[in-house]
Amino acid sequence: MPVSRSGRALAAQPAKAVAPADGIRQHRLAVLLADMVPGARIIRVSQHQPSQTWPSPYTRAYDERGQPIPLNRTQRVATARWVIRAFPEKNWDEAHDLDLTTGILRPAAGACASSDGGR
Template identity: 85%
Template sequence: MPASRSGRALAVQPAKAVDATDGIRQHRLAALLVDMVPGARIIRVSQHQPSQTWPSPYTRAYDERGQPIPLNRTQRVAAARWVIRAFPEANWDETRDLDLTSGTLRPAAEACARSDGGR
C-alpha cells in the first residue's frame, strides 16, 4: 500500500458500483433496434398493449417526423423486452421513449409536452 506524507498507509476507498459499459450497451441496443426497424428514430415502450387489460410488453416505432412505423408482433414484443431489460432501473408503470440517435430513455409524457410547446 502506498504511504501518505504522514507515513501512514492510505485507507482503502470502496469501489463505486458504476458500470462503465452502460453507455456502450445503450448505444448497442439502439443500433440493434435501428437494424430491426429501419427508419425508426423513437421506440415507445410500455407494459400494456392497448387492446389488453393485463400487462404485456408493447412497442411502437416513430420516424424522424413522428409518423408511426408499422411493426409486426415479433418486432413489438422483442423490442419491448430488449429495452425493458436494458433499463431495469426505469419505472415501467409509465410509457417510455428510447431515442435511437442518442440511446437515451425518457418518459413519453415528457416527449409529448415538448411537441405540444410545453403544455
C-alpha cells in the same frame, strides 16, 4: 507465478476495477433496434398494450417526423423486452421513449406533445 523470459517472476499487478459501460451498452442496443426497425428514430416502450387490460410488453416506433411505423407482433414484443431488460431500474408502469440516435431513454409523458402533435 508466471516466469518472464529473463527467468524472474513477474510482479503482481493490482486488479483494475472495470465499471459497467452502460452508455456503450445502451448505444449498442439503439443500433441493434435501428437495424431491426428500419427508418425508426424513436421507440416507445410500455408494459400495457392498448387493446389489453393485463400487462404485456408493447412497442410503437416513430420516424424522424413523428409518424408511426407499422410493426409486426414479433418486432413489438422483442423490442419491448430488449429495452425493458436493458433498463431494469426504470418504472415500467409508464411508457418510455428510446431515442435510437443517442440511446437515451426518457419518460414518454414529456415527449407526447412534441412527437404526437399534442395528444
